[in-house]
Amino acid sequence: IAGITQAPTSQILAAGRRMTLRCTQDMRHNAMYWYRQDLGLGLRLIHYSNTAGTTGKGEVPDGYSVSRANTDDFPLTLASAVPSQTSVYFCASSPDGANYGYTFGSGTRLTVV
Amino acid sequence: AQSVTQLGSHVSVSEGALVLLRCNYSSSVPPYLFWYVQYPNQGLQLLLKYTTGATLVKGINGFEAEFKKSETSFHLTKPSAHMSDAAEYFCAVSRYNNNDMRFGAGTRLTVKP
Numbered sequence: 001i002a003g004i005t006q007a008p009t010s011q012i013l014a015a016g017r018r019m020t021l022r023c024t025q026d027m028r029h030n031a032m033y034w035y036r037q038d039l040g041l042g043l044r045l046i047h048y049s050n051t052a053g054t055t056g057k058g059e060v061p062d063g064y065s066v067s068r069a070n071t072d073d074f075p076l077t078l079a080s081a082v083p084s085q086t087s088v089y090f091c092a093s094s095p096d097g098a099n100y101g102y103t104f105g106s107g108t109r110l111t112v113v
Numbered sequence: 114a115q116s117v118t119q120l121g122s123h124v125s126v127s128e129g130a131l132v133l134l135r136c137n138y139s140s141s142v143p144p145y146l147f148w149y150v151q152y153p154n155q156g157l158q159l160l161l162k163y164t165t166g167a168t169l170v171k172g173i174n175g176f177e178a179e180f181k182k183s184e185t186s187f188h189l190t191k192p193s194a195h196m197s198d199a200a201e202y203f204c205a206v207s208r209y210n211n212n213d214m215r216f217g218a219g220t221r222l223t224v225k226p
Contacts, residue, residue: 040122045213050212058212058213059213097211101162106154107155107156
């Protein structure tokens with residue numbers, strides 16, 4: 001079934017540790033996105049990529065980095081995790097920009113202790 | 114910049130009753146508007162979207178929404194609620210060729226038997 005695969009499903013991480021959340025899509029979508037979901041705040045954009053080889057900052061990029069080496073993969077890295085990064089992280093993709101609407105992965109629940 | 118306000122963080126209806134979830138947006142340019150549904154422990158799924166053209170948009174699972182420019186609203190409705198409609202619903206707005214889809218805080222729909 002075509003879609004987005006995120007890994008891990010959940011993780012408990014010690015503060016100060018480095019962590020990479022994985023995201024892979026098989027729909028050949030050009031654009032990919034990382035959002036975090038926090039209760040009462042909805043979803044907020046962390047980083048995005050319009051096409052392989054390019055990335056951009058969203059609303060809440062601090063403490064996160066991304067790369068887009070190819071069309072399918074869009075990993076999100078926390079260089080040194082802090083408790084405020086406890087959240088549910090969603091990867092999404094669209095054929096060519098936000099106005100097409102997104103396909104979402106199932107999310108990664110991250111707890112930083 | 115665009116933003117989204119969802120009125121009511123929690124809506125409760127009886128099975129068979131009308132569902133009305135409210136969404137107001139602000140945008141300096143013609144918006145693209147979306148409704149997504151999120152079931153427990155899952156990612157978001159696109160219900161419907163408005164880009165241009167007809168202002169009444171029909172989506173999956175019997176939902177529809179009407180774009181009212183004069184009221185800057187995009188309310189989601191369903192004539193008769195089903196138990197399976199219980200979920201969290203998110204309204205979102207973007208602009209053409211924009212990389213930043215902004216989400217509302219979400220409305221949790223409960224359906225009582």
